[in-house]
Amino acid sequence: MADQTELNRLFWHSRRGMLELDVLLVPFVREVYPSLPADDQERYRKLLSCEDQDMFGWFMQREEPEDPDLRRMVRMILDRVQPK
Template sequence: MSQGTSQGTSQGTSTEIRRKQLRWRCWHRGTREMDLLVGGFADRHIESLDSAQLERLESLLRAPDPDLYGWIIGRDVPPPEYDTDIMKMMRDFKFTPQSG
């Protein structure tokens, strides 16, 4: 019984670490515009993404910034392998600057 609990905790910790790593990658894209778009998206949605969605987000993050930016703003149509629920969520996301 404790083995199942330990495994569940390990899985939870692994997912938490994965989310933290993905959030960091989203906020460190290379351009301020992409940091704000993708990082803001991660701040808003990453905690609610399941494992399969996290995998699709990881896949999107491997795409070059100019391509990803074009897909997000709707200038370009993403290839089918990138045209997922996560891409739709990114397109629908509206970045709102936080007043400091």
């Protein structure tokens, strides 16, 4: 489980300054990230190292990440907000 310092750092890194990304990433890091298994936490940190424009395209479902780890994390975040 992540400690509070790491969660605070991830919270600020999740704030991208692009509303479309902020409304997905900030609630995810607050509500879901702490309970993720370590490998998914690593995937989320990897996602945060990506360019905003790439993430925007992925989350708007215009394209998919080539990396399977990133693809898994994008799907996990989208599944959380999309009606089933």
